[in-house]
Amino acid sequence: MKITSINARIVRLPAIEPLANGPVPARTMRDVVLLRVGTDHGPEGIGFTCFPGYYSGNMSGALKIAVEHLGSLVVGDDPVKTEAIHAKLAATVSFSGPGGIATLALAALDIALWDIKGKACGEPLASLVGGRRTRVPAYASGVLQRNYPLKHIVSAAEHLAASGFRQIKMQLGLGGSAADEIERARQVRAVIGDKVDLMVDVNQRWDVKQAISIGQRLEGLNLSWLEDVTAFEDYAGIARVAQALTTPIAGGEYVFGIVPFRQMLEARSLDIVMIDLLRVGGITQWIKVAGMAEAFNIPVVSHIMPEISLHLVAGVANGMTVEYIPWVARLFKEVPQLVDGDLLVPQRPGLGLEFDEDVVARHLVA
Numbered sequence: 200m201k202i203t204s205i206n207a208r209i210v211r212l213p214a215i216e217p218l219a220n221g222p223v224p225a226r227t228m229r230d231v232v233l234l235r236v237g238t239d240h241g242p243e244g245i246g247f248t249c250f251p252g253y254y255s256g257n258m259s260g261a262l263k264i265a266v267e268h269l270g271s272l273v274v275g276d277d278p279v280k281t282e283a284i285h286a287k288l289a290a291t292v293s294f295s296g297p298g299g300i301a302t303l304a305l306a307a308l309d310i311a312l313w314d315i316k317g318k319a320c321g322e323p324l325a326s327l328v329g330g331r332r333t334r335v336p337a338y339a340s341g342v343l344q345r346n347y348p349l350k351h352i353v354s355a356a357e358h359l360a361a362s363g364f365r366q367i368k369m370q371l372g373l374g375g376s377a378a379d380e381i382e383r384a385r386q387v388r389a390v391i392g393d394k395v396d397l398m399v400d401v402n403q404r405w406d407v408k409q410a411i412s413i414g415q416r417l418e419g420l421n422l423s424w425l426e427d428v429t430a431f432e433d434y435a436g437i438a439r440v441a442q443a444l445t446t447p448i449a450g451g452e453y454v455f456g457i458v459p460f461r462q463m464l465e466a467r468s469l470d471i472v473m474i475d476l477l478r479v480g481g482i483t484q485w486i487k488v489a490g491m492a493e494a495f496n497i498p499v500v501s502h503i504m505p506e507i508s509l510h511l512v513a514g515v516a517n518g519m520t521v522e523y524i525p526w527v528a529r530l531f532k533e534v535p536q537l538v539d540g541d542l543l544v545p546q547r548p549g550l551g552l553e554f555d556e557d558v559v560a561r562h563l564v565a
Contacts, residue, residue, distance in 0.1 A: 200319065202278050204237035205270030207263050207307075209564040210530065217525055218362075219342045219355035230259035230564070231527055232266055233554060236311040238278055242318035245554060246311035247527070248303050251452070251477050251503060258300065263565065265304035273308070278315040285309055285483045298455025302480050309481025310507060310550070317549030324507070324551070325544045328486060328514025334541040335513045337505065337523035338366030338398060345370040349383060357390040365540035366396040366423070366520060372404025377413050388420045400426040403453070407436040411443045424449040424471050437468040449473050451488075452502040456480055460488045464495045471519065474511075475502040482511065489515040507550055509535050509542045529558055 214227040229249070236244040248262065269288050276284055288308065292301035317324050325333075339359045343352050352369065359367050369387050371380045388397055399422055405413065410428035417425070424447040428440050431453040441448040447470035451460060455478045463469050472492040479485050489499045489511070498519035501508030505523050512518035521542055528534045532553045535542045545551030 200238050200240045200242075200277055200279065200315075202236060202274050202276050203239050204235075205267060205274065206235040206237070207266045207270070208233045208559070209259050209263050210559055210562040211564045212527065212529070212562055214526070216342060216344075217528070218339055218523075219358050221342060221344065221347060221355065222351065229526060231530065232259060232263045232307060233530070233559065234266055234270070234307045234311050236270070236278065236308070236315065238315060242278075242315045242549075244278065244311035244313075244315035244318070245550065245552060246307040246309070246314065247530075248307035248310075248477055249527075250303070251475055260565070262300050262303060265300050266307050269301075269304050270308055278312045279319060281309065281312045281316060281483050284312060285481065289480070297458065298478065302455050303477050306477045306479070306481040309483050310476070313482045314549040314552075321548050323544060323546055324482070324510035324549060325513040328482075328511055329516065330514055331516055331518065332513050332544075334538070334543045335509060335518060336366055336520040336540060337364075337509075337537060337542045338368050338396065338520050339364040340368045340400075340522045341524040341526070343367070343369035343387065345373050349386065352383065353386050353390050356387045360391040360395050363537075363540050364395070364523075366398065367391060368398040368400055368426075368522070370400050370402065371413075372401040374404070377409070377416065380413055381416050384417055384420055384422075393421065396423040397421075398423045398426060398449070401428045403427050403430050405429055407433070407439055410440045414440065414444045414446060418444065418446055422446050426450060426473065427453065434463050434466040434468045437463070438466045441468060441470060447471050449500065451475070452478070454478065457484050457487050457491070460491055464491060464497065469497065472497055472499045473502050474499055476504050476508055476511070482507075485511050486515065489517060493517045505542065506531065506534050506552055509544060510550070513544045529555070531555055 231249045234246040295301045426449040449471035451473040452475045
């Protein structure tokens with residue numbers, strides 16, 4: 200089997216908060232680069248990539264060009280040789296550094312190749328990765344944002360718990376007093392009760408001393424984790440926080456490639472490793488980080504893209520939970536089903552996803 204074609208498109212979706220109808224600013228858009236990889240013997244692979252932040256930037260055109268250029272270099276290659284192709288493309292872009300647009304583009308191609316591999320084998324991606332389980336817990340995310348009014352946060356948290364979510368994540372790092380941070384978390388815990396897991400994402404907004412001080416005052420709320428408590432490059436500083444608190448420390452979504460994960464694990468910075476599928480460079484690299492974390496007896500969780508990340512967390516031995524933030528779910532005809540707070544692994548081959556071309560056509564940019 201050989202790769203015969205590469206087709207990339209940009210869609211621009213109005214940003215929404217789909218789980219509790221949060222107040223997203225008007226005219227805010229999210230760009231996604233969609234990819235189709237054709238072969239000479241039937242299976243077509245799909246992938247997608249974007250800038251992983253909450254809102255897309257204005258560089259999607261450059262990202263699409265990067266996807267197309269890298270894709271042109273593998274036309275004629277065997278798509279199931281994912282490691283060989285990843286190595287080839289990584290070597291091609293090595294002078295651009297260990298991250299950035301090149302890695303995000305490479306990830307889209309790698310995802311599409313694994314989709315082809317699954318379809319060629321007649322197996323879902325989760326089975327190819329390891330097939331450890333057929334359903335995984337999912338935590339509601341992107342809902343309890345720090346810029347939303349407290350009244351909405353409390354109401355939305357109560358709605359999520361009533362909807363069946365057993366795990367919920369909120370944001371802190373409000374930029375005000377420590378008392379405000381603690382009160383917001385206390386009110387959310389009060390409305391969801393003790394049987395629902397509560398995670399907190401700080402998005403690097405505290406320094407080390409704040410993280411320790413506020414973290415110690417939050418420990419009575421039985422948080423499942425504190426995430427990205429300070430600057431992600433400060434492995435030693437994060438390790439100080441991890442040593443000072445009993446609450447687990449999560450992180451990793453901001454780093455590119457696999458090497459920083461080794462550095463964080465060796466520094467004992469993390470109790471929970473969070474892997475961004477795009478920044479790490481695709482499925483091929485995601486699996487390597489999961490194995491690295493397993494060697495340190497540390498679980499892994501996903502960052503965004505639940506439609507694909509579900510397979511990975513379900514497949515590996517130390518998969519813990521999936522971030523459920525369905526920003527792009529409307530691009531697909533069917534998406535993984537959420538039942539009693541768990542995502543069910545689709546049994547269709549590959550990713551189990553198919554673009555909804557009617558939706559794509561309505562939001563197509565280029």
